[in-house]
Amino acid sequence: xxxxxxxxxxxxxxxxxxxxxxVSGALRWExxxxxxxxxxxxxxxxxxxxxxxxxxxxxxxxxxxxxVVNAGSNVAVSPMDSVHLRGSVSSSVSSIxxxxxxxxxxxxxxxxxxxxxxxxxxxxxxxxxxxxxLRAWDTELRTNVDTALIxxxxxPPKADAGRDxxxxxxxxxxxxxxxxxxxxxxxxxxxxxxxTGAFAASPDGSISGRAPATTGPYxxxxxxxxxxxxxxxxxxxxxxxxxxxxxxxxxxxxxxxxRYIRAFQGxxxxxxxxxxxxxxxxxxxxxxxxxxxxxxxxxxxxxDPTLGAAPSVPVQNVTxxxxxxxxxxxxxxxxxDTVYRYTGVSGTAGNGCTGLSGxxxxxxxxxxxxxxxxxxxxxxxxxxxxxxxxxxSDEPTIAGTFAWYSLNASxxxxxxxxxxxxxxxxxxxxxxxxxxxxxxYSSGYYAECDTGIVINPRxxxxxxxxxxxxxSYESPATELRSSSRGLGIPNWRAGFVGFRTVxxxx
Numbered sequence: 066x067x068x069x070x071x072x073x074x075x076x077x078x079x080x081x082x083x084x085x086x087x088v089s090g091a092l093r094w095e096x097x098x099x100x101x102x103x104x105x106x107x108x109x110x111x112x113x114x115x116x117x118x119x120x121x122x123x124x125x126x127x128x129x130x131x132x133v134v135n136a137g138s139n140v141a142v143s144p145m146d147s148v149h150l151r152g153s154v155s156s157s158v159s160s161i162x163x164x165x166x167x168x169x170x171x172x173x174x175x176x177x178x179x180x181x182x183x184x185x186x187x188x189x190x191x192x193x194x195x196x197x198x199l200r201a202w203d204t205e206l207r208t209n210v211d212t213a214l215i216x217x218x219x220x221p222p223k224a225d226a227g228r229d230x231x232x233x234x235x236x237x238x239x240x241x242x243x244x245x246x247x248x249x250x251x252x253x254x255x256x257x258x259x260x261t262g263a264f265a266a267s268p269d270g271s272i273s274g275r276a277p278a279t280t281g282p283y284x285x286x287x288x289x290x291x292x293x294x295x296x297x298x299x300x301x302x303x304x305x306x307x308x309x310x311x312x313x314x315x316x317x318x319x320x321x322x323x324r325y326i327r328a329f330q331g332x333x334x335x336x337x338x339x340x341x342x343x344x345x346x347x348x349x350x351x352x353x354x355x356x357x358x359x360x361x362x363x364x365x366x367x368x369d370p371t372l373g374a375a376p377s378v379p380v381q382n383v384t385x386x387x388x389x390x391x392x393x394x395x396x397x398x399x400x401x402d403t404v405y406r407y408t409g410v411s412g413t414a415g416n417g418c419t420g421l422s423g424x425x426x427x428x429x430x431x432x433x434x435x436x437x438x439x440x441x442x443x444x445x446x447x448x449x450x451x452x453x454x455x456x457x458s459d460e461p462t463i464a465g466t467f468a469w470y471s472l473n474a475s476x477x478x479x480x481x482x483x484x485x486x487x488x489x490x491x492x493x494x495x496x497x498x499x500x501x502x503x504x505x506y507s508s509g510y511y512a513e514c515d516t517g518i519v520i521n522p523r524x525x526x527x528x529x530x531x532x533x534x535x536x537s538y539e540s541p542a543t544e545l546r547s548s549s550r551g552l553g554i555p556n557w558r559a560g561f562v563g564f565r566t567v568x569x570x571x
């Protein structure tokens with residue numbers, strides 16, 4: 066499975082003339098008349114790293130005058146399952162007069178057709194083998210046999226509780242589970258909402274519940290039961306969102322395929338790197354209603370990169386890597402999966418981190434991360450029907466009513482949420498501090514996206530600078546536009562750059 070080369074070899078004696086290709090594993094043999102009968106051959110496969118697997122091969126050389134008997138394929142089932150054996154017999158010199166089966170290998174044959182169906186006894190233990198022998202007679206009373214092996218596997222059914230989800234405190238939610246059984250049939254579903262130990266039956270694997278009033282993970286356990294009365298379990302986690310987060314979903318008019326938000330990114334009247342205007346589809350997500358504050362940052366990271374700014378002011382002076390480490394810390398504190406995986410840290414973690422070696426972004430994990438540029442722009446616009454230059458209107462002269470920027474901020478950040486929110490209830494999406502996004506920056510990336518609808522665009526695969534959006538207290542009004550793009554070297558930090566976090570809705 067890891068791409069290693071393997072070597073095939075006989076493990077013990079083999080019949081004369083039998084050849085084994087050590088590279089492909091192919092067997093070649095032209096037996097002579099003295100080699101009639103069944104031959105058991107053991108083949109070992111070595112992976113070159115000390116690992117091996119063994120195969121037991123049964124090769125039968127028929128007497129040409131005997132009936133040819135094939136008991137069918139070996140099968141694996143659970144105790145008390147129904148078994149259908151599909152055999153075949155033939156003869157080149159006479160007719161077949163009788164076929165019979167010995168179920169269990171006890172020497173007792175019962176006349177039956179070559180196909181037979183029976184129910185396994187309930188007293189068979191797991192990981193045992195039931196021998197089934199098919200015997201055929203021809204009109205000259207010549208006989209021959211073949212064997213099929215029934216492997217008894219008491220495997221539990223597989224339960225799938227569905228993906229983890231994020232809801233508000235006290236909000237109702239629905240879970241949709243499923244189950245399968247390799248050797249039988251799933252006959253019932255039940256849910257334990259809240260992991261209390263009490264299960265409630267569900268006819269089809271679906272159930273509704275209500276989230277608790279406190280934040281954190283809320284465990285919901287699905288139990289599926291098969292026709293052998295064996296249970297399988299899986300857990301879905303309903304995360305109760307931080308009360309400071311807002312869920313971003315589309316309106317009835319802009320939802321597509323019932324699960325994506327139809328949005329537009331860019332600005333035909335903007336800077337060159339804002340063109341062309343193009344359509345994207347986004348999965349619903351949650352986003353902080355305010356920029357991460359000094360108080361929140363110090364509580365999780367234990368350091369203050371702003372060197373004594375007021376607790377309610379957005380945290381600043383953080384590198385892109387510092388923001389990533391905060392996201393992981395918030396995920397861990399909330400009982401969620403971490404989104405960012407890495408093998409090493411350069412600089413001071415949380416206070417001037419300059420690199421994360423081996424960095425991988427696990428977008429499918431339900432945990433905190435920085436917003437993609439497309440998510441940030443849709444959230445900034447505040448669900449406005451008209452695509453105005455600013456989330457309040459096309460008018461830059463009233464920017465001071467909605468944002469802290471170069472003309473009213475006195476060259477410093479201000480406490481969050483002092484200006485009116487946008488249509489989603491998000492504060493300071495324009496001005497105060499610029500906000501790191503997850504994506505690499507490329508001036509031509511929008512042109513690449515304009516070749517068709519992109520679902521959840523995540524920016525270029527690589528680059529030298531990361532995006533920041535929204536402008537800051539140092540910015541002129543033109544940089545507060547919803548489509549305006551900023552950039553910064555990821556190991557660089559400045560007093561006018563902070564961030565906010567997102568978490569997928571599911």
